[in-house]
Amino acid sequence: MCELLGMNCNVPTDICFSFRGFTLRGGRTGHHTDGFGIAFFEERGCRVFLDYEPSAGSPIAELIRNYPIKSTNVIAHIRKATVGETTLANCHPFQREMWGRNWIFAHNGNLENLPPLRQRYYRPVGTTDSEHAFCLILETLRERYPEPPGSTDLVRTIVEVTREIAGHGTFNYILSDGELMLVHCASQLHYIVRQAPFSHAHLVDDDLTVDFADLTTPDDRVSVIATQPLTDNETWTAMAPGELIVFKDGAPVAFPTRDLE
Amino acid sequence: MCELLGMNCNVPTDICFSFRGFTLRGGRTGHHTDGFGIAFFEERGCRVFLDYEPSAGSPIAELIRNYPIKSTNVIAHIRKATVGETTLANCHPFQREMWGRNWIFAHNGNLENLPPLRQRYYRPVGTTDSEHAFCLILETLRERYPEPPGSTDLVRTIVEVTREIAGHGTFNYILSDGELMLVHCASQLHYIVRQAPFSHAHLVDDDLTVDFADLTTPDDRVSVIATQPLTDNETWTAMAPGELIVFKDGAPVAFPTRDLE
Numbered sequence: 001m002c003e004l005l006g007m008n009c010n011v012p013t014d015i016c017f018s019f020r021g022f023t024l025r026g027g028r029t030g031h032h033t034d035g036f037g038i039a040f041f042e043e044r045g046c047r048v049f050l051d052y053e054p055s056a057g058s059p060i061a062e063l064i065r066n067y068p069i070k071s072t073n074v075i076a077h078i079r080k081a082t083v084g085e086t087t088l089a090n091c092h093p094f095q096r097e098m099w100g101r102n103w104i105f106a107h108n109g110n111l112e113n114l115p116p117l118r119q120r121y122y123r124p125v126g127t128t129d130s131e132h133a134f135c136l137i138l139e140t141l142r143e144r145y146p147e148p149p150g151s152t153d154l155v156r157t158i159v160e161v162t163r164e165i166a167g168h169g170t171f172n173y174i175l176s177d178g179e180l181m182l183v184h185c186a187s188q189l190h191y192i193v194r195q196a197p198f199s200h201a202h203l204v205d206d207d208l209t210v211d212f213a214d215l216t217t218p219d220d221r222v223s224v225i226a227t228q229p230l231t232d233n234e235t236w237t238a239m240a241p242g243e244l245i246v247f248k249d250g251a252p253v254a255f256p257t258r259d260l261e
Numbered sequence: 262m263c264e265l266l267g268m269n270c271n272v273p274t275d276i277c278f279s280f281r282g283f284t285l286r287g288g289r290t291g292h293h294t295d296g297f298g299i300a301f302f303e304e305r306g307c308r309v310f311l312d313y314e315p316s317a318g319s320p321i322a323e324l325i326r327n328y329p330i331k332s333t334n335v336i337a338h339i340r341k342a343t344v345g346e347t348t349l350a351n352c353h354p355f356q357r358e359m360w361g362r363n364w365i366f367a368h369n370g371n372l373e374n375l376p377p378l379r380q381r382y383y384r385p386v387g388t389t390d391s392e393h394a395f396c397l398i399l400e401t402l403r404e405r406y407p408e409p410p411g412s413t414d415l416v417r418t419i420v421e422v423t424r425e426i427a428g429h430g431t432f433n434y435i436l437s438d439g440e441l442m443l444v445h446c447a448s449q450l451h452y453i454v455r456q457a458p459f460s461h462a463h464l465v466d467d468d469l470t471v472d473f474a475d476l477t478t479p480d481d482r483v484s485v486i487a488t489q490p491l492t493d494n495e496t497w498t499a500m501a502p503g504e505l506i507v508f509k510d511g512a513p514v515a516f517p518t519r520d521l522e
Contacts, residue, residue: 044386045349047311059328067320088306097357100384121382123361125305 002092002108004189005038005076006174006225008181008247012042012070013222017210020065021203021230023055025078034086036061038076039093039104040069041178046102050091073176077106089126093174094134096122098141099148101177105134108227109170109186118143133171137161151180155255158182159244166242174225181247183225185239191225192236193251201231221250263353263369265450266299266337267435267486269442269508273303273331274483278471281326282464282491284316286339295347297322299337300354300365301330302439307363311352334437338367350387354435355395357383359402360409362438366395369488370431370447379404394432398422412441416516419443420505427503435486442508444486446500452486453497454512462492482511 005022007015015038023036036055039048047069055061055078077092093106098121107130114132117123121142122135140161141154148154158175162184165171172189175182183189194201196219198212216222225247229236239245245252266283268276276299284297297316300309308330316322316339338353354367359382368391375393378384382403383396401422406414419436423445426432433450436443444450455462457480459473477483486508490497500506506513 042349045311045352046386047349048309050306050308059324063320063324088303088308091306095356097384097386100380100386102386119361123358125358125361125363 002077002079003227004106004108004172004174004225005074005227005230006176006181006183007071007074007222008176008225008250009072009220009222010249011217011220012072013220014068014070015074015076016065016068017201017203017208018224018226018230019076020208021205022076022226023061023065023078024205025055034079035091036076036078037091037093037106038064038074039095040071041073041102041104041176042069042071044101044178046095046104046178048093048095048104050088052086052088052091073178073181075104075106075174075176075181077108087126090128090131092130094131096134096138098138098177103138103175103177105130105137105173105175107133108172111165111169111171114165114168129169133165133173136165137175152255154180155182155246162244172227179248181223181225182244183239183247184244186241188227189225189239190227190229190236191223191239191245192229192231192234193221193223195221195250200233202233204228204230204232223247223250223252263338263340264488265367265369265433265435265486266335266488266491267437267442267444268332268335268483269437269486269511270333270481270483271510272481273333274481275329275331276335276337277326277329278462278464278469279485279487279491280337281469282466283337283487284322284326284339285466286316295340296352297337297339298352298354298367299325299335300356301332302334302363302365302437303330303332305362305439307356307365307439309354309356309365311349313347313349313352334439334442336365336367336435336437336442338369348387351389351392353391355392357395357399359399359438364399364436364438366398366434366436367391368394369433372426372430372432375426375429390430394426394434397426398436413516415441416443416507423505433488440509442484442486443505444500444508445505447502449488450486450500451488451490451497452484452500452506453490453492453495454482454484456482456511461494463494465489465491465493484508484511484513
């Protein structure tokens with residue numbers, strides 16, 4: 001199994017603190033030793049760092065821990081290979097362009113017997129169930145909407161495909177187009193919304209404390225999503241299985257997703 | 262203007278030596294100070310490192326100079342912004358998936374009044390003429406070939422689109438799908454094919470010499486393509502304006518591209 005990390009903010013924020021704890025699970029405090037990846041949106045642009053070295057020892061992960069890239073949407077993944085070889089083509093997060101925007105996706109869980117892809121627009125490059133599922137989401141959106149739809153239609157369609165894919169196994173995922181961050185919980189995902197008044201946070205995986213009050217302005221708002229809570233002195237919210245939350249500008253936004261079941 | 266660097270090999274090879282000289286042109290020996298990017302193919306997978314910091318001082322470029330990623334196809338670019346803002350979305354190389362493979366593209370030169378994109382399959386994310394040209398190439402291929410064609414048809418179509426785009430300005434580019442590397446010269450590009458017997462090479466941009474005989478086996482073959490020669494003690498071949506060369510397994514391969522003009 002793998003672990004997921006996401007961050008959605010209203011102002012560009014660096015993820016060094018959370019990423020430090022998270023990547024220690026890749027070979028030191030955890031056993032997710034088959035690579036890692038992290039994607040940073042910066043306005044419409046996106047950069048993805050991938051490595052199949054365990055994240056605890058990867059020079060690329062070390063760079064990310066120390067190089068404060070400020071981003072409003074970040075998706076990271078550490079991998080314990082279950083399906084597909086440990087090759088670069090199978091490393092999350094996956095990236096595609098749709099409607100002139102970058103879309104980024106990372107998944108935790110196993111999926112079996114997924115419906116075949118029509119492959120009109122998107123095909124997997126690697127051999128994972130995860131990239132197949134990502135292509136299913138994008139293909140459905142693209143076939144239904146030649147031009148980008150409004151957020152409500154977008155989210156409704158994603159919920160619909162998610163329900164279908166979730167019937168094939170465990171489908172925890174984080175998906176973003178650089179504006180919205182869609183988070184689906186199948187078995188385990190937690191989140192926290194940090195906003196003023198900011199205070200101290202202490203990592204679970206390392207003896208490191210940060211005082212967010214020193215690093216933020218009163219208007220900042222940051223949501224962090226992770227498979228397991230990354231800090232041990234804050235209250236994280238456990239998502240319910242089957243729940244899909246859309247984050248925007250650092251906080252969950254209401255979409256009538258439950259009505260759609 | 263920008264500078265391009267490409268490497269195509271028959272066995273995975275690291276580009277640390279060439280990249281060292283190349284990136285010094287990004288702010289130290291050259292004035293290409295608006296970012297850089299480098300893409301490494303590893304089998305079907307691909308990782309792209311981008312930064313809008315000048316490459317001479319970028320922590321990401323420093324990582325690449327010191328972390329020997331072995332790849333059979335590498336495309337790098339250092340940028341002096343002429344069209345489009347200095348944002349991540351405008352950094353080369355650009356990446357898209359087509360037919361289940363990654364395609365990578367970097368361009369040097371200015372293009373004006375390009376034909377509009379039909380946008381059935383690909384749209385630019387940023388605002389550069391370069392990404393527009395890349396999407397034109399892919400869109401034409403995708404419309405003509407729903408399934409991947411043979412190499413001859415592929416190259417013939419790329420040559421055809423290239424001629425059309427080249428009529429709109431200066432179109433030096435490097436394009437790869439991880440197997441073939443297509444290099445088009447509009448104004449300046451040089452290449453060298455290194456094979457046994459290997460010898461010493463000395464950088465133009467730094468006082469650094471490497472003895473490739475120590476690093477290679479007799480069967481290795483590596484082509485390096487660059488806007489300007491990177492070494493001062495080897496013989497680089499200048500490409501002719503209008504010439505398109507296809508590299509595979511470390512050497513130019515013959516396609517009847519001249520017949521197609």
